[in-house]
Amino acid sequence: MAAPGNLFILSAPSGAGKSSLISALLKQPSERAMQVSVSHTTRDPRPGEINGQHYHFVTVEKFKQQIEQKEFYEYAEVFGNYYGTSETAIDAQLAQGIDVFLDIDWQGAQQVRMKKPDVTTIFISPPSKQELENRLTSRGQDSEQVIKERMAQAKAECSHYQEFDYIIVNDDFDQALADLTTIVNNQRLKRSQQVQNHQLLFKELLAND
Ligand SMILES: Nc1ncnc2c1ncn2[C@@H]1O[C@H](COP(=O)(O)OP(=O)(O)OP(=O)(O)O)[C@@H](O)[C@H]1O
């Protein structure tokens, strides 16, 4: 039986480039299937965002019901809205051997670490505060007020960088993508994974002739 999928978390201040990096990674050829988790959120969709693809957009009432029914692997309040990861969706993907990527904040990362200590956690850092602000502005999807709030929150997110297994500074995008690919491949090459993926090989190598 093949090994279950690996779980990866990418956290960063808003605008550092998590979604861009995950989206580029998923377009690369890979020997294992990879999927990004689609979170539930109570925030309004941005122009061009599609329900079920970028997020599952739900009301606060529905989200609170889902919390009560323990549907979330983790959830948090970020920038005044709720965001959460569905437990059943993640479990099903991992059981199928799919590598799953969570684009979540530091609060969610802490909750997942408690439940799944073998999760690989990656902090994506912007190259500077100024560049972070430039990216939020040039993305063109948030008002000046929202960008101000996100810049104010960036320090809180960055203050948790030491809790992560890896740090990628997303300055040159291609280099950051190469770094992310290296981390994913490292995880796949761990002994525990390789032994499960190559059971027949090791049986043959150790068999008496
Ligand atoms: N290395 C880079 N150099 C220049 N621009 C970048 C780089 N990486 C990402 N960007 C741009 O920065 C903007 C923010 O990126 P992205 O939306 O991926 O950030 P995010 O961390 O996922 O944000 P959020 O947490 O708000 O979802 C986008 O316009 C993206 O194209």
Ligand SMILES: Nc1nc2c(ncn2[C@@H]2O[C@H](COP(=O)(O)O)[C@@H](O)[C@H]2O)c(=O)[nH]1
């Ligand atoms: N704890 C969680 N955080 C999440 C989840 N989905 C997204 N996020 C984080 O929220 C902010 C803002 O996202 P945006 O799409 O409104 O720009 C960002 O830091 C995401 O990482 C989640 O399911 N749980």
